[in-house]
Amino acid sequence: MSRHTSWRAGGPARYYATPATPEEARALAAWAQRAGLPLIWAGRGTNSLVRDEGYPGVVAAYRAQAWQLDEAGETALLRVEAGAPMAGLARRLCAMGWAGLEWAEGLPGTVGGAVFGNAGCYGGDTAGVLHSAELLIGERVEVWPVERLGYGYRTSALKEQGQAEAREGVASPPPLILAATFRLTRGDPLALVERAAVIAAERKGKTPSGSSCGSVFKNPPGESAGRLIERAGLKGRQVGGAVISPLHANYIVNMGGATASDILALAALARAEVWARFGIELELEVRVI
Numbered sequence: 001m002s003r004h005t006s007w008r009a010g011g012p013a014r015y016y017a018t019p020a021t022p023e024e025a026r027a028l029a030a031w032a033q034r035a036g037l038p039l040i041w042a043g044r045g046t047n048s049l050v051r052d053e054g055y056p057g058v059v060a061a062y063r064a065q066a067w068q069l070d071e072a073g074e075t076a077l078l079r080v081e082a083g084a085p086m087a088g089l090a091r092r093l094c095a096m097g098w099a100g101l102e103w104a105e106g107l108p109g110t111v112g113g114a115v116f117g118n119a120g121c122y123g124g125d126t127a128g129v130l131h132s133a134e135l136l137i138g139e140r141v142e143v144w145p146v147e148r149l150g151y152g153y154r155t156s157a158l159k160e161q162g163q164a165e166a167r168e169g170v171a172s173p174p175p176l177i178l179a180a181t182f183r184l185t186r187g188d189p190l191a192l193v194e195r196a197a198v199i200a201a202e203r204k205g206k207t208p209s210g211s212s213c214g215s216v217f218k219n220p221p222g223e224s225a226g227r228l229i230e231r232a233g234l235k236g237r238q239v240g241g242a243v244i245s246p247l248h249a250n251y252i253v254n255m256g257g258a259t260a261s262d263i264l265a266l267a268a269l270a271r272a273e274v275w276a277r278f279g280i281e282l283e284l285e286v287r288v289i
């Protein structure tokens with residue numbers, strides 16, 4: 001899975017698939033269930049790490065990307081399939097003069113990943129602009145309004161449910177996010193493009209170079225995970241091929257050849273030191289598979 005995750009680390013999945021339509025995804029899930037294989041839906045792997053031991057089932061990266069804009073005067077509803085890249089979408093909408101997603105300029109990953117984890121940055125988040133999501137649950141397609149998705153900071157009802165089921169070892173395939181509908185408002189294209197450019201420049205300045213998964217930990221209430229790790233004196237700490245970024249301590253960067261175990265050892269060290277020094281428990285933002 002090092003080829004399919006932005007950390008460029010991790011062991012193999014028994015099967016890796018890229019369904020590109022709801023029908024392909026449904027058939028794949030049915031096949032996995034018949035074969036007794038666990039299944040995980042994925043996007044672009046920019047918030048996921050597969051342990052070095054690998055995953056004994058199917059990792060299915062959903063690739064459908066079509067979108068459709070329904071305009072109604074000064075507002076619009078955008079329906080977009082879950083495999084579309086968030087950053088490309090944001091950039092395109094800015095140029096077309098539709099406001100709502102400009103905060104997502106430069107955000108790695110897909111619409112599906114953003115809807116699953118309530119991705120957010122630069123004053124916006126997915127929950128703030130989402131109208132509804134279409135989910136494939138077993139054989140059924142359900143439309144969930146945003147309220148039903150139980151959003152919180154970098155979490156959703158789908159994420160919470162997934163974590164609970166993983167703990168309990170539930171075998172049925174999790175819901176697949178097929179598409180999202182976002183609420184947009186008309187804006188000035190020049191101003192939107194300019195705002196996106198400012199965000200892109202700011203992101204570039206703050207993002208350590210090299211392979212990473214973005215922020216490893218969620219920010220604890222009223223605190224910054226990066227600042228806590230920095231105050232614990234861990235900037236620059238290395239294990240194998242992985243390093244706690246000297247630029248941004250909530251990033252662990254693969255300097256080349258890092259294993260998932262190297263990355264997890266650094267994450268465990270950061271948690272232990274922050275707990276020992278400040279009595280604050282850090283919670284992973286990335287998904288460990």
Ligand SMILES: Cc1cc2nc3c(=O)[nH]c(=O)nc-3n(C[C@H](O)[C@H](O)[C@H](O)COP(=O)(O)OP(=O)(O)OC[C@H]3O[C@@H](n4cnc5c(N)ncnc54)[C@H](O)[C@@H]3O)c2cc1C
Nearest residue numbers: 043044045046047109110112113114116119120121177214
């Ligand atoms: C350099 C860098 C910077 C980043 N900056 C930010 C930031 O500013 N803010 C932020 O919030 N995040 C940030 N991230 C993390 C990442 O961009 C987001 O979490 C993103 O939304 C993940 O999308 P993905 O498609 O890569 O998801 P993946 O990593 O592929 O999957 C993440 C989770 O979503 C689930 N999932 C994905 N697609 C589907 C689907 N279609 N149906 C059901 N479940 C699905 C997976 O099962 C998994 O649990 C950053 C990452 C990097 C590498």
